[in-house]
Amino acid sequence: MRFIVCAIYLMILIMPMTSGWAEGSNILLDPMQVCKKTQKLPNKILEICKQDSRNKTSILKKISNGITLGFRECENQFRHRKWNCTTQRRSMKKILLKDTRETAFVNAITAAGISYTIAKSCSMGELVECSCDKNLVRHNVLLNNNQMTGIDDLSNINNNNKSNNNNNYRNRNKKPKKNGNKQSRNPNNKRRSPSPTDGLPGMGENWEWSGCDDNVNFGNRKSKDFLDARYRRRSDIKTLVRIHNNDAGRMAVKKSMRLDCKCHGLSGSCTMKTCWMKLPSFSEVAHRLRDRFDGASKVIARNDGTSFMTEGLSIKPPTKQDLVYTEESPDFCKPNPKVGSLGIHNRECNITSKGEDSCEILCCDFGFQRTTLFVKYNCQCKFIWCCDVVCNTCIEKREIYTCR
Template sequence: MSGLRTASEHWNRTADCVKAKEHGLVKQQIQICKRNMELMPVVAHATRQTTDVCQYLFAQYRWNCTSVRMAPKYLPDLTGGSREQAYVHALSAAALAQTISKACTQGATTKCSCGRIPNEAPPSEFKWGGCGDDLRFGMIFSASFADSPFLKRKKRSKQAMMNLHNNNAGRKIISDSLVTDCKCHGVSGSCNIKTCWKALPDMRTVGTKIQERYRLAVEVVNKKVKNSKERRFVPLMDKKTSFSENELIYYTKSPDYCLPDGGLGSMGTRGRECEKTNDGSIGCQSMCCGRGFTSQVVEVKHRCECKYFYCCYVECKTCTKKVEINRCR
């Protein structure tokens, strides 16, 4: 994933594509950018989506996806073959497919439009209609743009092979997430016209599905294929002989992320907020790795005693409450 979330969204000159090299775009991506200028703000939005969803879903864990904001100059947690790297690549490829698909539906580009009418029969008494998300175009664009940094090499590195698999896994997960939405239309709320279309869920929903795959990610080793110069990944565990295309893979065990270690890409948890009565990952015992924590009581202002007045405004008072904040030592 590039650092395009910080780039300008005013893409109106091919020079903007060349300038985006500063944000991590490679030669092939710059060429795609020049051919698809109107889609580049969507690509930038997908990058922001990846960052926001990742940080939201991992906010209560030791690794909280902070390093994703350093794109394209990643720390080793996102370049060394970890399961965190697997998650970020799967999520970014899925986000690109999702945002492009929905941009097609919204008419943001002339390169695509509504998704194809499904071959399957719609739900009873309904007809296919509306404008479904153009997943086909979104998948093609995502594969072209997200995979290009890892394809144009004579001999693909182990990291490139891993990133390509996880990119594809993210797209497979979002493809499997396509659902049927239906709506009734008619005068005064009647249901004279019943239409359905195919739609993709929001990125938090997709990110949660990929997070489940993150927890079950398969550790692999890169082995040479017998009687061939090629190499391929195989599961490290003898009991597992293969992995599916929608499973995430990694080849480097993650650190515990307890203490700062630049060589491992760990920022540590010192100063992180925690909950002292929680037994989960956000609990002080787990988050602080047994180092202990400090507690401070602060006063926080908030809106209270709100009243609705006809018509049409809400009036609230400002109240204060005492809140205990715990931080890891």
Template sequence: MFSYSVVTVLLFSVSIMATKIAEGSQPVLQRTIESLFTERSQIIHPGACRLLRSSPRQAKICKRESSLSSILQKAKEQAIQACEEAFLYDRWNCSLVFNRKVNRNIFNKLYRETAFIHALTAASITHAVAKGCASGDLTRCSCKGNFGKNASQWKRNGCGDDFKYGKRITRNFLDFKHAGTDQIAEILKQDVLVGVDAIGEQMREVCKCHGFSGSCTTKTCWKRLGPFNSAMGVLKKHYHHAVKKKLTNYTMKRAISPKIRRKMDTDKYKLVYLQKTPNLCVSTKGRVCRDRDNCATLCCGRGFVTSKKSVSSRCRCKMVNCCFVKCDTCVKEVDIYTCK
């Protein structure tokens, strides 16, 4: 007959095993997104990918494309920077924890913010890879352009960004194919595709004329992506218009039926989340507002403190000796509003 202490140890051991199994069974898609957005500093891991603890499939992709690891590092940095800039004066400012007192992490459940981060990270990977193709940093793809009927018209500076390759690498690296077919997996994949498509919407045609004396006897055209921040406006709109869904049954691992899939297709171009965001007001104490109107929202009615700050800037600039610009330094005091 087991004693109470032995039973307790056995139950504790079973609990640890169950936790490890659950962690090990987490899909690559979720694990990768969380890893890229959580590890704010550059952490070197063993293996070809170096940036994260890669799956065998991811390690194979990184080994095949040796420069992908640095591209992923760039994607991570630009995603975090763009997020923090876009949400600087919002109640949620891209923090990984909603409430530090209870340590409620945004990846514990599928909140609106979690859905947004999935879209944001996928968008950043797609953008960084597409740009890497055009710059020559990635060797297994090339710049895209319109060669026309005469390939000799092509100029090297007419080099387009390979969005299709960026999309393919993003899907493969996140192991889209094996992400699952249950309801939660379908929602996460949809959120990822919303991010990828937001990058595709930024593709613009750029043309350059060739000919004597500036004439346009021949024209080279290619497609190019704008800066990553240009996609943040689209992504933030998706964030504000995200759709809250309920699981149609309690067996989350059950593959969804065609009837349920048809219902999901009605919102297939929107971010989808499952849980309501916790109260964010407790985390805005001490935050700086953009202005008084922004304080009314950010400070949640608690009021704000006004202080003065000296700001230096260049002013009264003028041309000196033909080719140099000389400016004075002006100092002015500005109001700083801080939430109580």
């Protein structure tokens, strides 16, 4: 009898860890797991899994690299906060089982990491399924308006085109080469003077699109296929929030694209510029998402069962770019294995800072302690012909502060 009771108790403990939600979340830690499932997979995921995962050029391998990139950048963005996005001691698995603000960021940054990695791989020719984006139609539209410094302005450009006259509308289909002197004579095609920082060619310059951007559209599509296909038929609040945050991560990648140009001409002149849209470093994408993390909104399910709304009626509804969550974050000051909190004991803090990494904020109410270290380093180095470098050994006194 005692054996039966123990067996039932163990089953109760194991069941939450093997639920559909937990199963889907753990895939973020090991994306190869999704292809090992015995149940029927959605067609879009099945197409990805059919490729040889050992092949470095497979999409599944790029997805794995993208998730790793997302976790690495998550640790970088939160390294000075109480929750530092660590994966130690299964902390991340516990975070992914919840639906907190931290969970929202992890889901968004991993979706962004997949999209970013695949988009870059397409442009570098590392995938046979895609190449760089050669959307010349969009390029022509951008050239006629000459108002963008990033992909953010695409919607505004499309709206402005509807109000242009017929002559300006027909210009979109012409070869994407512009001469500033000719355009300045057209009163219906006014352009602003670009600033030196936005990379746009100035008036009087010849410029054209190379027609090969970073393929963010393909990256976003594959990120959505892999992460969202399993949940599209569900309408529970956790699924709605998860898909929303995944989309927010992918949108952060697309919104971060910017114009880049290369000069061409004799003797270093810039008589012609070739321009294309490219992605910045992934740190910039992660920083954009971290700002959304700080302004994330708590939401609840609507009565229709297919959407959500903010918990407070006076709170502004979240946009498609905002992060949302349904559960309050745990107290990360104290260790709590059940929620993935490792505490702040022995975390290094900054005694002179007033931000999140300051000793007063990071160490909660536990206080901090000072430790003096003597560090050896090379100094007063001299170059001796030929070809040695001789250095002295200096000792530097350093003081570090850690939370109690």
